[in-house]
Amino acid sequence: MSLLLEVDGAEKRFGGLPALDGVTFGVDEGEILAVVGPNGAGKSTLLKTIGGLERLTAGSISLSGSKLDGLPPYRIRHRGVAMVMQTPQAFASMTARENAVLGAMFGSATGLLSEREARVRAEEALGFVGLSDRAEDPVATFNLHQLRFLELARALAGHPRLLLLDEVMAGLNDAELEASIGIVRTVRNQLGVTVIWVEHVMKAVMNLAERILVLDFGTMLAEGAPADVMRDPSVIEAYLGSSSSA
Numbered sequence: 001m002s003l004l005l006e007v008d009g010a011e012k013r014f015g016g017l018p019a020l021d022g023v024t025f026g027v028d029e030g031e032i033l034a035v036v037g038p039n040g041a042g043k044s045t046l047l048k049t050i051g052g053l054e055r056l057t058a059g060s061i062s063l064s065g066s067k068l069d070g071l072p073p074y075r076i077r078h079r080g081v082a083m084v085m086q087t088p089q090a091f092a093s094m095t096a097r098e099n100a101v102l103g104a105m106f107g108s109a110t111g112l113l114s115e116r117e118a119r120v121r122a123e124e125a126l127g128f129v130g131l132s133d134r135a136e137d138p139v140a141t142f143n144l145h146q147l148r149f150l151e152l153a154r155a156l157a158g159h160p161r162l163l164l165l166d167e168v169m170a171g172l173n174d175a176e177l178e179a180s181i182g183i184v185r186t187v188r189n190q191l192g193v194t195v196i197w198v199e200h201v202m203k204a205v206m207n208l209a210e211r212i213l214v215l216d217f218g219t220m221l222a223e224g225a226p227a228d229v230m231r232d233p234s235v236i237e238a239y240l241g242s243s244s245s246a
Contacts, residue, residue, distance in 0.1 A: 004029045004194050005050070005162060009059035012045055012218075019045040021218040022059070027162075032188055032195045034209035034226070036202070038238055041215040043198040044086075047164045050196070051083040052076040063162065080109035080161035084168055088147035090139045096150055097135040100125050103154030110159055118157070125153040128191075129183055145176045149183070156187065163187065165197040169204050177201065181208050206230070214238070 005027040012020040019042045027033050035043050048054040050061055052073035061069040068076055090099050100122035105113055113121070126132050129149040134142070142150060148168050155163060169180050181204050187193050199205050205212065205226065212229040214221040216238045222229045229235055 002029050003027070004031075004064060005196070006062045006065075007046075007050070007059070008061075010046070010049060010056055010061065011058040012042075012049055012054060013057045018218045020049065020056075020059075023215070023218070023220055024059075025213055025220070025223060027194060027196060030188060030192055030194055032184070032197065032208060032210050034205045034212045035196060035198045035215060036200070036205060036212055037215035037221070040217070042218040043215055044166055045218075046215065047083060047166050047196065047198055050076075050162075051081060051164055053083075074106075077107050077158065077160075078109060080159075081164065082107060082155035082158055082160035082162070083164040084148070084151045084155050084166065086167040086170060088144070088151050090142075090147055090150055090154070092140040093138070095136050095138055096126060096131055096142070096153075097122055099139060099150060100135075100153050100157045104157035107155070107158030107160075109161060121157045121159070122153075125157040126150075128156060128186075129153045130179075145172055145180075148180070152183065152187075156191070156193075160193060162194045162196065165195060165199075167198055167200060169199060169201045172201075177204060180204070184208060202230075 003026050008024050010020050010023040037043055045054060049056050052071055056069045063079055101118045104118035104121040126135050129152050131149055169177055185208060188195055209226050212226050213223050214229060214235050221238055222232045222235050
């Protein structure tokens with residue numbers, strides 16, 4: 001596999017406080033990377049710097065060797081990076097189809113689309129996440145689980161190369177969690193989309209991630225295979241307060 005994303009010495013400071021402090025890692029094409037850590041570790045900030053919602057204080061981010069840091073979010077989206085936030089951002093006054101069409105038309109990584117092309121992509125994306133039968137329903141009638149699937153459909157309608165997921169499985173019941181895990185896995189396996197995924201639900205992480213990056217107070221604490229990382233004494237201490245708690 002070839003390297004898709006490279007983050008080199010990423011720093012982000014809010015006033016004098018470092019949210020990210022020298023974070024360096026790479027992500028290969030087709031990989032599912034989970035980013036975990038205690039509350040306030042800098043996980044969401046990392047995703048936002050990749051997606052352009054926050055600007056780095058220092059360091060660099062590149063996609064296939066092309067610089068991303070400093071670009072506005074819409075240009076990063078057009079480079080093939082889509083982000084799904086924990087709190088859905090759908091247009092509640094529109095239907096699910098209309099939301100997905102917007103994702104295709106304005107978030108496409110393959111250039112400007114006609115309305116017809118955008119509708120085709122929207123239908124495919126809604127079908128992919130199991131919302132075809134809700135396509136004409138107003139988004140205001142959707143529950144949290146359906147809204148998150150719609151956000152994913154809107155992102156996929158733009159045919160991204162890299163998908164950033166920010167705690168999209170928080171608050172789901174067991175059935176919804178299993179469905180979400182299956183869809184993210186299929187996004188990678190069938191569509192070839194690379195995934196960076198911030199998550200607190202460790203059951204999902206251990207079932208889905210191929211590699212884990214652990215952040216703590218904005219610094220990298222550990223990186224590697226899920227089973228190895230979660231046995232790391234420093235990771236156990238960061239989560240539980242004592243390495244003797246393992």
